[in-house]
Amino acid sequence: MNANALYQMVRADFLERIRRYSFLLTLAAALYLGFAVATEKVRIVLGNSYRGEYNSAWIGASMALCCSTWLSLVGFYVVKGSVQRDTDTRVGQILAATPMRKSFYTLAKTISNFAVLASMVMILMLAAVLMQLLHGEASSISVWELWAPLLLITLPAMAITAALAVLFETVPLLKSGLGNVAYFFAWTAGLAASIQLGTVEPTGLQIVFQSTRAVLSKIDASHKDAFSLTVGGERAVRTFVWNGVDWTAPLVLSRFMWIGVAVAIALVASLFFHRFDPAGESWEKNSAQPTSTEPILERAATPVSTPDTHLTPLLARRTQNRFLQLVISELHLMLKGQRWWWYAGAAGVWVGSLVAPDAGTREGFLLVAWIWPILLWSQMGAREARFATHSLIFSSERALHRQLPAVWTAGVMLALLTGAGVGFRLIMGGDLQGLIAWLTGALFVPSLALALGIWSGNSKAFEAIYTVWWYFGPLHHTPGFDFIGTTSASTNTTAYLLASATLLTAAYYGRRKKLGYA
Amino acid sequence: MKLLIENVSKHYGSGTWALRGFSLELRPGILGLLGPNGAGKTTLMSILATITRATDGKITWNDRDLATDPDALRNVLGYLPQDFGVYPNLNAVEFLEYLAAVKGLDAASSRRRIDELLNLVNLTDVRRRPLGGFSGGMKQRVGIAQALLNDPQLLIVDEPTAGLDPEERVRFRNLLSELSGERIVVLSTHIVSDVEATATDIALISKGALVAHASPEELLQQVEGKVWEWTIPSTELMAAKQKYLISSTTRRSDGVHTRVLTSQAPAAAVPVLPNLEDAYLFCLSNHRAGSAAA
Numbered sequence: 001m002n003a004n005a006l007y008q009m010v011r012a013d014f015l016e017r018i019r020r021y022s023f024l025l026t027l028a029a030a031l032y033l034g035f036a037v038a039t040e041k042v043r044i045v046l047g048n049s050y051r052g053e054y055n056s057a058w059i060g061a062s063m064a065l066c067c068s069t070w071l072s073l074v075g076f077y078v079v080k081g082s083v084q085r086d087t088d089t090r091v092g093q094i095l096a097a098t099p100m101r102k103s104f105y106t107l108a109k110t111i112s113n114f115a116v117l118a119s120m121v122m123i124l125m126l127a128a129v130l131m132q133l134l135h136g137e138a139s140s141i142s143v144w145e146l147w148a149p150l151l152l153i154t155l156p157a158m159a160i161t162a163a164l165a166v167l168f169e170t171v172p173l174l175k176s177g178l179g180n181v182a183y184f185f186a187w188t189a190g191l192a193a194s195i196q197l198g199t200v201e202p203t204g205l206q207i208v209f210q211s212t213r214a215v216l217s218k219i220d221a222s223h224k225d226a227f228s229l230t231v232g233g234e235r236a237v238r239t240f241v242w243n244g245v246d247w248t249a250p251l252v253l254s255r256f257m258w259i260g261v262a263v264a265i266a267l268v269a270s271l272f273f274h275r276f277d278p279a280g281e282s283w284e285k286n287s288a289q290p291t292s293t294e295p296i297l298e299r300a301a302t303p304v305s306t307p308d309t310h311l312t313p314l315l316a317r318r319t320q321n322r323f324l325q326l327v328i329s330e331l332h333l334m335l336k337g338q339r340w341w342w343y344a345g346a347a348g349v350w351v352g353s354l355v356a357p358d359a360g361t362r363e364g365f366l367l368v369a370w371i372w373p374i375l376l377w378s379q380m381g382a383r384e385a386r387f388a389t390h391s392l393i394f395s396s397e398r399a400l401h402r403q404l405p406a407v408w409t410a411g412v413m414l415a416l417l418t419g420a421g422v423g424f425r426l427i428m429g430g431d432l433q434g435l436i437a438w439l440t441g442a443l444f445v446p447s448l449a450l451a452l453g454i455w456s457g458n459s460k461a462f463e464a465i466y467t468v469w470w471y472f473g474p475l476h477h478t479p480g481f482d483f484i485g486t487t488s489a490s491t492n493t494t495a496y497l498l499a500s501a502t503l504l505t506a507a508y509y510g511r512r513k514k515l516g517y518a
Numbered sequence: 519m520k521l522l523i524e525n526v527s528k529h530y531g532s533g534t535w536a537l538r539g540f541s542l543e544l545r546p547g548i549l550g551l552l553g554p555n556g557a558g559k560t561t562l563m564s565i566l567a568t569i570t571r572a573t574d575g576k577i578t579w580n581d582r583d584l585a586t587d588p589d590a591l592r593n594v595l596g597y598l599p600q601d602f603g604v605y606p607n608l609n610a611v612e613f614l615e616y617l618a619a620v621k622g623l624d625a626a627s628s629r630r631r632i633d634e635l636l637n638l639v640n641l642t643d644v645r646r647r648p649l650g651g652f653s654g655g656m657k658q659r660v661g662i663a664q665a666l667l668n669d670p671q672l673l674i675v676d677e678p679t680a681g682l683d684p685e686e687r688v689r690f691r692n693l694l695s696e697l698s699g700e701r702i703v704v705l706s707t708h709i710v711s712d713v714e715a716t717a718t719d720i721a722l723i724s725k726g727a728l729v730a731h732a733s734p735e736e737l738l739q740q741v742e743g744k745v746w747e748w749t750i751p752s753t754e755l756m757a758a759k760q761k762y763l764i765s766s767t768t769r770r771s772d773g774v775h776t777r778v779l780t781s782q783a784p785a786a787a788v789p790v791l792p793n794l795e796d797a798y799l800f801c802l803s804n805h806r807a808g809s810a811a812a
Contacts, residue, residue, distance in 0.1 A: 311634050314627050314669045322622045329619040337607030388603030392664060395567045396620045397592040403620050516564070516571040517588035 005100075006108055013082060013112035018119070026078050030071075030120035034127030037066050038134055043236070046212055047224030051236030054131075055138035056146035057244030061208045063128045064149030065229055067121055068157035068203045073187050075120065075158065077180065077464040079113035080165040083273075084175075092276035103270040106166050110266040113162035121154050137239075145244045152247065153204030156258035160202045163265035170272040177375040180463035184471065202258050205229070211245045323402060330403075330410035333383075334376050346372055346418055353421030366422040366438070366484060367474050370445060371467075373414050377446060378462040380411050381453025381507060394515050404450075404511050408504065411446025437485025440496045444483045447503040454510035519546055519580065519671055521566070521702055526575030528561050528726075536561035537726040540575070548698045550717030550734075551706040552798055558726040559706045560600055563676045566704065567597040579672070596670030598661045600677045600706075606650025610641055610660055613649055614667060621668045628667065635663040638693065640686070654681040662690065666697070673703045679712055691715045714794040722801050729805045737797040744780060745796050746787035749773045758784075763803050765796050779803070 017023055036042045044062050045051055052058030086092035095105065128146050132138065168174040168183060194201035209227040216223045219240050228234070245251070349372060353365035384390040393399055416423065419442060426435040445466070452462040473481030483496050521544040528537040536558045553559050564570040565577065568588045576583060582590040604613055611632055618628035636642050639659035644652070649660065658681045665673060675694075679687045694703060694716045707713060713720060713734075720737055722729040730737065745765075750758055752774050758764065763779040778787060779800050 311638070311666070311669065312627075312630055314623065314631060322619065322624065325625055326619040326622075329616045332612070333605065333608070333616055336605070336612070383605075387605055388601060389605065391564070391567070391569050391597065391599040391602055392617060392661075393620055395569055395592060395595060395597045396617075397589045397622055399592075399620070402622070515568075517568045517584055 006104065006111070009105075009108040010112045010115065013109065014115045016085075017082070017112070017116055023116075026116070026120060027123060029074060029078075030123045031127070033066060033070060034063070034124045034131070037063055037124075038127065038131040040235070042066050042070075043230060044208075045226075045228050045230055045234050045236045046216060047226035048216075048220060048222065049234065049237045050216060050220075050223070050240055051238075052212065052242040053137050053239045054135035055241065055243070056132060056140075056142040057149075058242055059128050059132050059135075060146040060149040061153075061242075061244070063124050063131070064153040065203070065205060065208060067124055067150065067154040069191065069205070069229060071117065071120060071154070072157050072161045072203065073184070073468075074464075075117045075161050076165050076168075076183055076187070077460055078120075079116050079162060080169060080180070081458070081460065082109050082112060083166065083169040087276060096276040101270075102273045102275055103267050105275075106170065106266045106270040106273055107263065109166045109169075110159075110163045110262060110269075113165050114159050114262075117158040117162055118155060121150055121158060124154075125150050148247060149204070149208070149245065152252060152255045153207065156255045156262075157202045157204065159259045159262035160265070163262040163269070167265050167269040167272075170269045170274070172272070172274075177378050177459055177463045180460055181371075181374060181467050184464070184467045188471070200254060202261075204255070207245055207251065212242055215242050216240060323406060326402060326406040327409045327413070330406045331413055334379065334410055334414060338376075342372075349418065350421045353419075354424060356425070362422055362425060363484075366419055367470075369418045369422065370415065370441065370474075370484065371470055373418055374463060374466060375459075376414060377411055377449035377466070378453065378459035380407055380446060380449040380462075381451070381455075381511070382457055382459045382462075383453075385457040386459070390514070400508070400511055400515055404508065408446055408450050408507070411449055412442055415442035415445050434485065437493050440493045440500070441484040443500045444496045444503075447500040447507070451503040451507040451510065454507050454514075519700070519702060520544070520578075521672060522576075522578045522581075523562075523566075524576045524578075526562075526565065526572045526577060528558070528565060528570065529573040535726050537565075537572070540723075540726065540728055542721060542728060542731060544702050544704070546698070546700055546702055547718035548694060548703040548705055548716050550713030550720045551704060551723060552708070552710065552713055552720060553723035553729075554802065555708065557723045559723055560676055561726075562723070563597075563599070563674055563704070563706050566672075567595065567599070567674050568592055569597075569599075591672065594668070594671035596665035596668060596673040598665040598673075598675040598678050600680070602661055604649040604652070604657055604660060607648055609648055610636060610645045610652075610663075613660065614664055617664045618667050623668060631667060631669075632663075635666055638666075639663045640689065655683060655686060658682055659686065662693075671701050673697070673701060674706075675703070676706045677708075678705065679707065679709060687712070710795045710798055720794075722798065722805075724802055724805055725809075730801050734794060734797075737794065737801065738792050741779065741792040741797045741800045743789065744800065745790050745792040746778045746780065746783050747790045748776045748778050748784050748787035750776055763799060765799050 033042070043051065044065060052061075083092075086095065125147055128150070129141065132141055132146065164183070168179040171179070173179070174182060191203065194203050194205055198206055205227070212227070213223075213225065346369075349365050349369045353362050353369065356362040356365055379386070384393055393403060396403065419438065423435065423438055426438055448466060448469075449462045452465060453459065455461075469481060469483070472478040474484040480492065480495075482492075485493065523540060523542045523544075526537055526540045527535060529535050540558070540562065551559050551562070561570065565572050568584060568591060571585075576585070578584065579591040579594075584591055605616075608616065614632045614635065615625075615628065618632065619625075623631070633642075636645050639662050641656065641659055641663070644656065649657065652660070658678070662675075662678060665675065678694075679690055682690060691712060694705065697703070698716075698718070705713065705717065717734060719731070720734055721731045722737075748758075749770075750773055752769065755767065755774050755776070758776060758778070762784070764776055765779055766777045768775045777790070777796070778784060779796055783789070
């Protein structure tokens with residue numbers, strides 16, 4: 001395997017991705033991020049409410065920091081899935097039959113992931129130029145000052161993201177939805193830790209912070225040592241001129257070091273990579289299977305050369321009151337394969353919320369209760385595509401008007417069951433407002449799961465979006481994001497009921513679109 | 519019982535016509551749908567199975583239009599797609615129970631039906647094993663079972679014997695013949711022997727158009743007196759291939775035994791009885807020659 005083989009592998013993977021409609025969505029997301037920075041929806045505010053004058057250096061740094069923080073989260077979910085795609089398309093089996101080394105493959109996937117993320121960064125590089133022209137605070141554009149932060153801060157951060165996506169795809173436990181949830185928490189923890197690490201951290205926040213602090217302390221002796229990258233928070237009221245980071249050789253080298261770290265992560269990923277060995281691939285599936293994994297021989301059953309074709313005619317076959325039966329089947333399908341510890345955890349949360357001494361503890365249990373089934377909800381709407389059963393199900397009678405509502409109802413039942421302890425306490429306590437908020441949450445979560453599952457065709461979208469939503473909303477009581485109604489200030493029951501209805505409508509039309517004859 | 523396909527066309531965004539003005543009337547019996555790769559067989563199957571909507575044309579099931587009332591057909595439809603998946607954590611019984619619920623069958627009668635079907639496809643012994651551990655052939659047999667769950671009046675099977683071992687293939691052919699009685703079976707395949715063994719009618723399709731629709735006997739009549747067996751030295755095989763339409767060759771110690779389709783017999787060739795593969799190749803060859811001339 002040589003450089004040309006590596007190039008061809010990266011090229012093929014990159015072309016395969018950019019020719020998908022989802023890549024357009026990726027670029028649209030990048031454009032939106034650029035727009036958000038340009039219109040100060042996302043902004044950097046320093047101590048004493050300072051921001052830099054909109055010159056090339058400040059715009060470049062703002063864009064770079066937004067990218068290296070937000071894109072390291074969103075980008076992970078965008079690029080994760082390239083190894084799985086090779087499994088699904090069975091291209092992996094062809095690759096596995098070549099002399100390709102595992103490290104070569106994970107490195108190629110990392111580079112390909114990086115290429116996708118870099119294409120998003122390139123869009124933002126162009127957006128940075130437009131942003132400076134738009135603000136018009138500094139007339140001269142310095143290409144180096146504008147783009148150096150994106151090249152030296154963002155791209156190494158993207159390399160780490162690209163490699164982590166491959167690592168999460170190869171480590172069996174992290175490959176599934178659990179990895180999608182775990183990454184979000186790892187990302188928040190990493191961001192918090194980066195503040196303590198000085199300039200040796202991948203996002204580059206500290207590099208800009210220390211440089212701006214040095215300038216500000218000379219201008220304003222009373223300047224407070226603060227730095228925030230905020231979404232819709234405090235606005236700066238004072239400006240100062242900052243001419244960018246002094247890119248010394250050691251500093252540049254420290255940024256390149258992260259590319260080395262990314263390569264190292266890619267190599268670590270190769271240790272876990274199953275090389276498309278079906279035994280390795282089925283690890284996760286088999287681990288969830290309820291019975292033995294011993295191989296089944298094709299001729300396990302006694303051959304009968306002439307089949308007895310007698311089939312009892314179906315007399316009571318029709319469909320009028322079979323909805324409940326289908327709901328139970330969908331719920332069974334959802335829960336099938338869960339291990340004992342999943343049920344033990346769910347039961348623990350249920351009992352905990354029943355015996356919780358105060359509302360605060362009860363709320364904590366509800367938070368856990370409604371993140372616990374995330375990997376079950378995330379299958380809603382996406383299961384048919386994931387397991388290629390769509391042609392069997394969509395050719396059934398009333399697939400749209402019976403099976404789809406049954407999936408949603410099963411999801412709602414799951415929410416009600418896991419959160420039943422809290423619901424019971426709310427009823428017993430006569431807390432009508434709390435009960436309505438609880439019910440609204442139970443309707444909203446499966447609606448979100450179903451709509452995202454149908455429109456994205458995978459479980460990743462819900463796992464990523466719901467985790468972030470749950471983190472900022474119910475956990476941190478961010479106004480507008482709290483779908484559980486943890487506080488009366490943060491909840492908005494009407495909005496979430498409307499959102500549920502909208503999401504259900506979207507799910508309906510999404511599914512309708514996939515059916516030849518609706 | 520009648521399935522009527524009238525001038526059905528299917529156009530894909532890339533500018534490809536998978537089907538063009540395709541018309542056919544189907545009555546109870548087994549229709550073998552034959553055609554080369556990319557002929558439009560699978561597209562036609564998906565349209566008939568209500569998975570894909572036709573761009574133009576009309577399909578009616580017992581005079582009910584599929585475009586306005588697809589459930590009229592879905593209610594009595596059994597469909598085995600060419601590519602389908604299963605839920606790996608479910609076992610065969612659970613998977614079939616789930617699909618029975620999706621098809622709106624009641625639990626009690628579907629349970630008995632599932633037992634019978636698993637016996638029919640020879641999976642009774644492994645009925646409680648997770649499907650994730652099934653081989654391709656076993657999954658295919660689960661697919662066959664699910665297609666028969668609702669006692670369908672229209673059974674559409676796309677490449678049903680793919681992945682089956684020879685014994686299971688024979689079993690499936692027998693099963694199709696037994697089941698065909700009062701239902702319409704559409705069997706799409708490129709394995710001519712499967713059609714030869716079961717079909718009561720044959721439709722030949724090429725480049726999205728219907729080339730021929732006839733009984734096997736009528737198709738065979740078209741090539742009667744035009745099939746010859748000719749033994750030639752292997753060095754002359756290339757030249758023979760350029761001159762004649764050859765349906766098969768077998769190397770033997772006395773040379774290459776060549777099966778030739780032609781009206782003018784080569785010297786020393788002996789006439790043989792035609793088979794369906796001969797008829798298939800003859801019809802396609804004629805169609806291609808006609809298209810090229812047009």
